Amino acid sequence: MNQPLLRFIVTKNYKNLSLEQIVRLKNLNIFIGSNGSGKSNFISCLKFLKDSLTKIPDESRAVSSFEDAVAQIGGNRILDVSVESPARVRLAYCFSFSQNSQTNIPARDSGILDLKIFVNRDNARGVNIAEECLYSGDILHDSTPSTPFYYYKFHDREFGKGAVSVYDEPGQFSTTHFEALDNILTNFLGLTAIPRLLEDSQYPPENTPVYRIRRDLIELVSKWQFYNANNMDLNLIRMAEPKIGGSDIYLSLSGDNLPLVLDNLIQQDIDFEESINQAMKAILPKSRRLRPIRSGRLSLTVEWYFHDIKEAFYLNEMSDGTVRMLCWATILNSPVLPSLLVIDEPELGLHVSWMPILAEWIKKAARKTQVIITTHSPDLLDYFTDCLESVFCFYSEDKTHFSIKTLSKEMLNDKLEEGWQLGDLYRVGDPSIGGWPW
Incomplete structure (x- = not known):
């Protein structure tokens, strides 16, 4: 695998996780941090997306897959407690996309699924899609001077309405224009509803750039395993x-x-x-x-x-x-x-002598797919000293919110030359490593 399929996640107002600064994921990702520092909340963002895109709605309960996925990660309690309600929670996911050789539209190597979720704490079911779009590039559109290519935009100007990019000529994949769509539900992820929306429109699905990207994206996410x-x-x-x-x-x-x-x-x-x-x-x-x-x-x-x-x-x-x-x-x-493998604390209940074996299995898997491991074990961390750039530390910004920093050999070079291993530094609470609650 040449590059990670999930490049980064950006969050705003989501629980205690503050990820407005981009931290790029790798094929191998080792998460460390104290209990309550946001590791599980990061993983819940991933589970939420998979469940929203792949679970079949329960018609007997009249609950959509999006509503059920939100309920699984906290419902209206996903809003940061320090933010006044109602407000919007942002979750943005950047993926690697395969290049379509038939199209001349630029920046197809990656794209961002950007969601803004309206949350009202005073209403148990007060959670809906406030805005949703899928666009090209691997940087967020509000921080780049150039205009990205949008596959679609939903609810950005009016709830229930949106637009989808359509090729100017059927069978011609060079230029596009926007066409309006109506009757877009706010309790469904728009990406799942696109086939229905296009069937009800005058635009054949295969004449929209999102048609193939949507299929590839859902296929990718459906293979995530936790x-x-x-x-x-x-x-x-x-x-x-x-x-x-x-x-x-x-x-x-x-x-x-x-x-x-x-x-x-x-x-x-x-x-x-x-x-x-x-x-x-x-x-x-x-x-x-x-x-x-x-x-x-x-x-x-x-x-x-x-x-x-x-x-x-x-x-x-x-x-x-x-x-x-x-x-x-x-x-x-x-x-x-799987296309993404996430394992929480695999070291639990294992003898310390098995840690190097477990670490080697993890590294071997990461050479073939993308892996996220969370751990509190210094014994396991010792065997990732040779890949510090793959270690992500969840640290406190203000005792309430947590961000992520990546480690590097430059940060720890002096201690490594003295013979310290990564787990040793974690055991003693070295501030350059983090992972401790103080």
């Missing part, structure tokens, strides 16, 4: 026997489909079985072979063989840490990685 070590249900993983035939290639949030994922990945990639077994030998040298097997006629389980022991072991006989490491090995060594 994991939290606290949500891994070890008892459920040990006892689960998922049914044969499911198409799962990503581990579920609880991990209960582990045998099925292992089986599908082995069937899909001839080298994966050897890869996962090598990973297990790294943490348990006596490990001989691990494999998913049929349990009864229609279910799967995992059996595990060790050198000098004839009988197989099963997951319900393995330690918590071993089961956790098997989950991370399955996720990070998978031949089918």
Whole structure:
């Protein structure tokens, strides 16, 4: 992967997270910071976008996917407590876009989905889209002297109305103009509604630049995967026997489909079985072979063989840490990685001797896709000393709001030359690293 697919996020008035200054993400991103410093809020911005774009609305509750996604991250409490209500919360996401060789319209290498969400604290359902647009470039349009190319603008002049860029001539991809659209709902993300809006208009979808970009963007975001070590249900993983035939290639949030994922990945990639077994030998040298097997006629389980022991072991006989490491090995060594992989505190419950192994798996995955890891572990951080530019520290601006700074070798060169590792500096609360609540 040459460049990260998600370049940066900008927020304004969103909880305690102050990200108005652009901080560029990389393929590997290690987040550190004290509890309550905004790491989870950053990740909730990503979950919100995925849920808004990909979840099917619950018609029985008359709740849109956007409304449900907002409710999941706090509803009307997403507004910064220091900001007077009602107000607008801004969330802007910059992505890498592939260049369309058929078009001469510039700056197609990246684009920004810019949302302004109206929030009223006095109304439990007082959250709506106040403004939404998708435009080209990798800098925010209010800070650049040039005018970006807009794929669409919704609600910017009047609620329920907007405009979409349309090619001047069907089949000609050189110049565009704006055409008006009406009946744009404020409780749906406009990006999801574009097919319906274009079907009701006189403009064929394929005659709009947004048509292909929208498809690519939703496909990208739909493949984001989020994991939290606290949500891994070890008892459920040990006892689960998922049914044969499911198409799962990503581990579920609880991990209960582990045998099925292992089986599908082995069937899909001839080298994966050897890869996962090598990973297990790294943490348990006596490990001989691990494999998913049929349990009864229609279910799967995992059996595990060790050198000098004839009988197989099963997951319900393995330690918590071993089961956790098997989950991370399955996720990070998978031949089918998500477009963005987010893992909260993967070090939980693991022996310190496994930290270099876990760190290597993370680095290996980041060479193939974009990875975000949050951690409080100095033992794990030690093994990212060689990639300081990938470490992002969430720090307090005014004891209430938090921003992000990136580390660099220049900042820490003197201490590194003395033999300090990144985790050492984190342990002692070195102010150049941050991550401590004081």
